[in-house]
Amino acid sequence: MTLERVAPGVDRWVMPEASMSAVVVADAGEALVVDPGTLPARAAELRAAIEARGDRVVAVAITHAHWDHCFALSAFAGLPMLAHPAAIDELREHGEAQRAAVLGFAGPATAEAVRALPIVLPDAPVPSRRALRVGGIEVGLDPLGPAHTGGDLVVHVPTAGASIVGDLVETADDPQADDSTDIAGWLRALDALAAHAQPLLVPGHGDPCGHERLAHHRALLGDRRRRV
Template sequence: MSSQLLPVAPGVERWVMPEAAMNAVVVADGGDALVVDPGTLPARAAELRAAVEARGDRIVAVVITHAHWDHCFALSAVDDVPCLAHPTAIAELRQHGDAQREAVLGFASPEVADAVRALPIVIPGEPVAAPRTLRVGALEVELEPLGPAHTGGDLVVHVPAAGVTIAGDLVETADDPQLDESTDVGGWLRALDRLEQHAQPLLLPGHGEPCGHERIVHHRALLEPRAV
């Protein structure tokens, strides 16, 4: 696990959570900071927030790429700022957040299970149903809702000035693509087509090291047989 901000590109950093090398991401410029996927547990997100604020940046918004616990159960640590997500992700978290909690309790360590049992499930308040641009300092950050794909509502974050696209779990390097009951394989393949055409050269996956578009090719090869 990382307990520090790791540079990815100018204005973009990641903080690696221990659950499957999940990347919490910070986009920062001019004293403003945007957090993408604050992670797993409020205590860990609070540590990330303290590191951001200690250098003089102010968190102005949070974005959730999709409604899986390891990306968004830490939201209570940043619930005083606007939180944006795909409308379907908001609905999934509202409807199935408690079921996710129960699933986590079945495999988590006792320490993590205790923390998950106690945390409040916070629902993002600002749906992103169409492409939207945020300004973080002088940086333009583009939010693009996709899906259904990996989940019913995935969202990617483009930072053109940095040459980075934050892809959530549409792209992974720590493991192969992960599917569950909410996955739409055909939609995922269409999302990969969109990323190949529109994403920035450097992809920051939900789990693992940054990569290039070659990882899209890898994922497509694994997913295409499942679409038949």
């Protein structure tokens, strides 16, 4: 696993678990990690790679409360952990159920690690749009939802022309839904991304893309809503 540059000051690190992209925003020696992944040991490798190039992690954010994005939060203990308030509630209420589900399909080594990890709740809720300083740049935190989950958080990096969108947008597969999904809210979130997101979208799964992917998701989700 290596840090892969996707935009100026923005790198991704693709985790083996669910091929989820952890994203690093860095400037002037400071770094924000978005979605640290599933296993604390892998997130520790990511943190070591960030520090090896001379950056210091100053905060962590999760785009939503699904295990593959946030179970590794304990690797960043002591740092501010940012999330949509509803994501914090979801992780508190359903984290153990997600752990049990992962144990049902994980291989022996991964299952052992997931069984032992602490489920950490983010401690810095983001109930409304706000800015976060990372080095000399301003990053925008944009809570949306309910949409893909009860509370999704988008991270905008205007200096890089990139927005980190979690699973609101995917390129590795079609959009995924579960019991926490609100299709109508997701369609509204896609409209918000069309209006406010940067030109480059960095999804949780798959390669970065442009706004053309929004139309693809809008069509599929609109069809799902009509069928329901």
